[in-house]
Amino acid sequence: MTERIAVPRTPDATNATDTSDTSDDDGRLPPPRLALDGRTWKEIAHLLTNLPMATFGFMYVVTVLAVGAGLAVTVVGLPVLAFGLLGARQLGKFERGRARMLLGVRIDEPSPLPLRRGGLLSWLWSSLKDPVGWRTVLYDLIRLPWGIATFTITFISLFLLWPVLPFLARGLTTVDRVLVRGLLSPSDELERRIAELESDRGVVVDTAAADLRRIERDLHDGAQARLVNLAMGLGLAKEKLLENPDAAAAMVEEAHGEVKLALQELRDLARGIHPAVLTDRGLDAALSAVASRCTVPVKVTADLATRPAAAIEGIAYFTVSELLQNVSKHSGAGSASVDVWRSGDRLLIQVRDDGRGGARLDGGTGMAGLADRLGAVDGLFVVDSPEGGPTTVTAELPWRDRGSEASSPAGRTRSRA
Structure with a gap:
């Protein structure tokens, strides 16, 4: 059984377009078309459905804003507004799907609201300051007059301006593409990182x-x-x-x-x-000291030419320390090993034991807390522990240089028999 907690990385929102040969979402206008081909009919369908969708969206956001503002003096006003913004997110998702199907505009979905541990008030504050929800509200507010105009022009053109209808459809849907890209796409990677860091801050606190x-x-x-x-x-x-x-x-x-x-x-x-041996001598010596207190023989191998930043070193130490405590208390193992090495800009840790296996993140052994700690610093935590064993836990941390501090000896191996 393998369980994995990681801090996901999503594509940059500025690269939210698709350059497939069936999409217009490359920032360039296709050449004018005189014939009413399939793409033009899709654009016409989009323009004709603008009015009902814009009317529904306008009524929804006006109702939410009016009720939320009217009840703001009571305890229910802000929750109503928060749930209304969540509903606006769903309207934005539907509009992105409509633009993708009819206009060929392919846009990444915004990051979900980060989960918070601070209870109702924390969730309420996160929802009320959600930039995705507020941009969708703005989109629905300005869409009604545009929806009326595009429906009217397209409907009349179907009967009176047939020869120029492809050009009108192309011009009108260009504005729709701009609105969708500008208001319904993720703003940029910074917004995603802010959401992640806010969530991580709660974990750290x-x-x-x-x-x-x-x-x-x-x-x-x-x-x-x-x-x-x-x-x-x-x-x-x-x-x-x-x-x-x-x-x-x-x-x-x-x-x-x-x-x-x-x-x-x-x-x-x-x-x-914070053990003194970690500060003075680095991970190799500190992990060997931890291994010496384990109830099973542990082989420690640290292949580090230099020492990482003190904060990363401390997280690595306490991660191994807690994992070895689990080996002592729960694994029934006869032996274990700890390997620490650097790969590029990552510090990798692997703890193995030959015990009974069956370890899980939700098993009450503190592994969920370890995963949260590593996730708070852009780390990775993987548990591979089938029933019957063996168990292998892999952790990754970002490598941050210590600077001019003394480096630890490289490649030393110590064993406790």
């Missing part, structure tokens, strides 16, 4: 908040509790120091053990935030 809650919980339940017990124990030892020195010495000894445990918990917590 949620992840950072979860990490802070985890650190707070670990401090409260671990080191903080031990330090409180330590203070109480030392207080009791101080009281018994003169009257019962042996009991006081035993309490001090116990407090000494508590100090060691508290220090170990603080070290583990600091390692979970």
Whole structure:
């Protein structure tokens, strides 16, 4: 079973045209036609259907705007407007299909609204500032007078101006093509990237908040509790120091053990935030340290001539760390391996184990969170884990140079037997 989460990349909206030999969507006007061929009849059909479609679209957007604005002082006004903009998106989709079928104008569909985790208010705000929906509203508002004009001219020309009808159809539909391209096509790649980055920002914020809650919980339940017990124990030892020195010495000894445990918990917590070995020695040494704590033998191979940026290095480290925790807890594996290498402008990570397999993104092992983290930085996460094993998890991250920072030794291999 293979599951894949990636940050999709869509074609640039400026290249939204199709240069097939049956399409007019190459930005150039075909030569004039004197005969009423099939293409001309399609253009006539488009012009005659402009009026009913423009009338419906105009009535829809006016109703949505009037009701949404009229109810804006209440709690239902903005949701009505938001749903109305979603409906306008569907009208735009229908119009793009009509232009594609009758005018040969082929345009990429705009990116869908990004999914947000902030609940109803977050979704509402995203819908209300949707540029695709608002451009469709503008398209439907200005289409009514144009639809009336094109229907009237085309209808009269069918009976009175037959010889020049091909030229009239060509000229009128040229304006339709301009309107569709200008208002119903994705504006540019920047708009797509803004939508993706807004969605990714929500993932990053949620992840950072979860990490802070985890650190707070670990401090409260671990080191903080031990330090409180330590203070109480030392207080009791101080009281018994003169009257019962042996009991006081035993309490001090116990407090000494508590100090060691508290220090170990603080070290583990600091390692979970950002390990010093990663900062000082890079991924090779840091991943070898992670592998040494795994309950199964892990072979680590890092083939990196230079070190990536600190942020990418940190994401790679925590990705491998969590995957190896899954190997220890859930896989039932006898051995595992970690390979890290650079390919072009990507940092690739592959973690394999010979366990029972069956790992899934929705299996409750934290893999969905890893996929979200990688997706937030234009990364890729692939899980290949058939029932019975083996399991192979591949992660890709964009390579960003560290600059003048010291590079790590290349091609070192370490094993833990």
